[in-house]
Amino acid sequence: MSLLPSDLDLDMSELEGRRFTCDPSCGLCCLCQPEVLPHEADWFKRSHPRRLVEKKRPHQHFALALKGGQGACTFLNPSRRCEIYAHRPHYCRQFPFHVYLGRRAQVELDLSCRGVWYGGAEDAMVEGGRMVHDNLDAIRETLQETRDVYREFEANCRDAGTYRPEEALRREVDRRIEMFAELPYLAHVLDLSAEDEEMSLPDAPGGPVDAAELQRSVMEMGLESLAAEDVFSAPVYCDPNWRWNLFLVKEGGLKWAFLNDDGALEAAREVDPGKVKLLTPEGEGRGIFLSYLRVLNRRDSMMGYAAYLVDDYGYEDYPSNTYYGVMATTALDLLWRSSLVAHLRGGRLDRAGMIEGIISYDMDRLDAPAIGAFL
Numbered sequence: 001m002s003l004l005p006s007d008l009d010l011d012m013s014e015l016e017g018r019r020f021t022c023d024p025s026c027g028l029c030c031l032c033q034p035e036v037l038p039h040e041a042d043w044f045k046r047s048h049p050r051r052l053v054e055k056k057r058p059h060q061h062f063a064l065a066l067k068g069g070q071g072a073c074t075f076l077n078p079s080r081r082c083e084i085y086a087h088r089p090h091y092c093r094q095f096p097f098h099v100y101l102g103r104r105a106q107v108e109l110d111l112s113c114r115g116v117w118y119g120g121a122e123d124a125m126v127e128g129g130r131m132v133h134d135n136l137d138a139i140r141e142t143l144q145e146t147r148d149v150y151r152e153f154e155a156n157c158r159d160a161g162t163y164r165p166e167e168a169l170r171r172e173v174d175r176r177i178e179m180f181a182e183l184p185y186l187a188h189v190l191d192l193s194a195e196d197e198e199m200s201l202p203d204a205p206g207g208p209v210d211a212a213e214l215q216r217s218v219m220e221m222g223l224e225s226l227a228a229e230d231v232f233s234a235p236v237y238c239d240p241n242w243r244w245n246l247f248l249v250k251e252g253g254l255k256w257a258f259l260n261d262d263g264a265l266e267a268a269r270e271v272d273p274g275k276v277k278l279l280t281p282e283g284e285g286r287g288i289f290l291s292y293l294r295v296l297n298r299r300d301s302m303m304g305y306a307a308y309l310v311d312d313y314g315y316e317d318y319p320s321n322t323y324y325g326v327m328a329t330t331a332l333d334l335l336w337r338s339s340l341v342a343h344l345r346g347g348r349l350d351r352a353g354m355i356e357g358i359i360s361y362d363m364d365r366l367d368a369p370a371i372g373a374f375l
Helices: 038-047 090-094 124-134 136-160 166-175 177-181 183-193 211-226 284-298 300-312 319-345 351-366
Strands: 052-055 061-064 097-101 105-109 236-238 244-250 253-259 265-271
Touching: 038 052, 038 061, 090 097, 097 124, 097 136, 097 300, 105 124, 105 300, 124 136, 136 300, 166 177, 166 284, 166 300, 166 319, 177 183, 177 284, 177 319, 183 319, 211 244, 211 319, 236 351, 244 265, 265 319, 284 319, 284 351, 300 319, 319 351
Parallel strands: none
Antiparallel strands: 052 061, 097 105, 236 244, 244 253, 253 265
């Protein structure tokens, strides 16, 4: 940490108090096909030319080949050990950290990594600081670009008469965060966020809620968040037995399957999403759930996602309505995903169940678009 320059606007608060250990049985990060940077590509071209593939989206670049085109990295051996650990690309070295660049640099921690939940030998602050130090030039260069994007976004909001300081929005959510564990309150926030007038976060639910209608709406929301064009793009949940679970949306239903290292799918069973009861956190699970929402409320990428939606809607909506709506939608989406995992594992949203829900969800949350950039 002492090696970091004092003039860099850097936030690493999400890493405070976190220790982790990478368990080689997991291999979740080896499912994330890493880009090979130009200065890394020469070694792979010389040593493993057939393990490189050229990709055209979202931009033209080289990446490491996957087994079967959709499974694990071809360098992951049957014992789930990396065969080229000393030469692994930058994106592999960076996991489970994400550096989001907006008005400042912020280091976020991928909470889908099981190793960050149960302590360990590695200090997240130390490892995150080392990663930032090793990429200072790229961070400074990208920050110049993202700050311009954020200034343009703020100017557009001011021109539309909708601008509100981000910290004011965060304070409002933080003041009422306890209410975000209540389904009627979340439903009320979503209703208010869809109005044309600028909303304020309510202090209480707006009245009776049709439980069946809410269950149906949240189920549809959950299925939409799980939907993917192909197996490679589908969300993956690494369970306590280190199996890679896929939930594939097919004609309104769910196919539950395990993804093998070689890219083959092993069918588990069909799941009727209508039978997944929407649960609420209980006992220590409530604290885990609210703690995660506090993390999201501090993440610049979360605010950047709301800004992306405001921009996409042509600045017709208030950023406050959009951000509050995003927080409520995310809370409900997480609860449905957690309820799905609990449904399949025969559990509840107690401490262990809520942690499993977040593990199944956070990587998708970090993949959401934003007006800033991830390093």
